[in-house]
Amino acid sequence: METLLAKLRQTLRGRSAESAPLAGRVHREPPLEELVEGRWLTLPEGRCFLAEKAFALDQPHGVHRLGDLLAVPHEVWAPFLGGRGDAPFDPYEIVFFDVETTGLGRGAGTYCFLVGIGRFEGETFRLRQYFMPDFGEEEALLELAARDFAASSGLVSFNGRQFDWPLLETRYTLWRRPPPHPGEPHLDLLLPARRLWRSKLPSCALSALERDMLGVMRTEEDVPGYLIPELYSDYVSRGRTRPMANVFYHNATDLLSMVTLAARIGHLIAQPTESPGCDFVSLGRAYASQGHHERALEAFRRAANSTDRQEAAQGRRELGLLLKRLGRFDEAMAIWWAELEGNDVHPYIELAKQFEHRLKDPASARQLVLRAIERLKWGEIACADPDRTFQDLSYRLARLERHLGK
């Protein structure tokens, strides 16, 4: 088996060496190093092109600056770090990464031909892009990327938990190398972005977030993601370097956008009161699920005060339920009382429960249920399943009347 693998590696490397000069002749395009700032590296494992660039921390990217992330309190990331929410998340100890691949599949036939890795170093944000010029040179790319990953204590990506990292792990496994990083803590920015803006934006794809939240305008250099596998194929088989330079631009822009997106999200979570355009209901749920109850209550209050009627109703509902869960019944009841003239049946039911079970006042509970039934009949209360709601209310009323009768 080992011999077979060695032969395969040799064959692939041989093909790579043959195809490189051919590539230059077909289209007479300039070599990659003339189009992308970088240099070729030769390792025992093969050749790899390294493009490297450092950005000042006050470098703008859209409406934000790269260094904005450094002011975000580390603890805001805890709800989004997977199983390692307790791990420290220092921007200087983590790496941002994004890979360009030959397709969307997860199998052995999908290669990562470009790995972009960014990290804060002193007064700069340094971006390194490792590029494999042919399929036979993959191990060199993996070796160089591994050195960067191994020097980090955390990962940041966009959809990297589902796509980029598992794919990279597969590539290392296929070369019989251990993945260079345990994979945790891993901040996948797609998760908090969805939590914050799912109900506000038509899409939470990185390109949409760039446009709608970050003010990033890509130049004509950019290429759409779906074309990337084809462009790499053109590079390998026909030596087309110009479109490949555009892929470098695409990858670098993705990485810089991740940095400013993280800054935007981090500041928003840290100070939700100063963040218009955020889905405070989802943010509150995220806080509540992590036990940050006061922050959750604050987020729900923000939602409750929204000018968007639907968001305001949801905010009040979540606020009341969380207060009840925390045993703050009087505060919860105040919310429900204020809601009674709205078009939601929920506050009637919650108040009826409180009167029946906690306050031992079935007569008041009955009045509330009767009023809810009446409003439901008149169509003043909207609910997803009016018939079922009517049944539930009737059942509750019958029980209360039995109780009162006795």
Add this chain to the structure above:
DNA sequence: GTGACGATCCCATACGCTCC
């Protein structure tokens, strides 16, 4: 002890979304 009820948890299922 029994029954009714609410609260909570767990599980299964369906669906939408994102990456190249």
Add this chain to the structure above:
DNA sequence: GGAGCGTATGGGATCGTCAC
């Protein structure tokens, strides 16, 4: 176009409380 994750939803099981 493949695949995995998160979310929403609904049903069932379990537990604690209370009244009888």
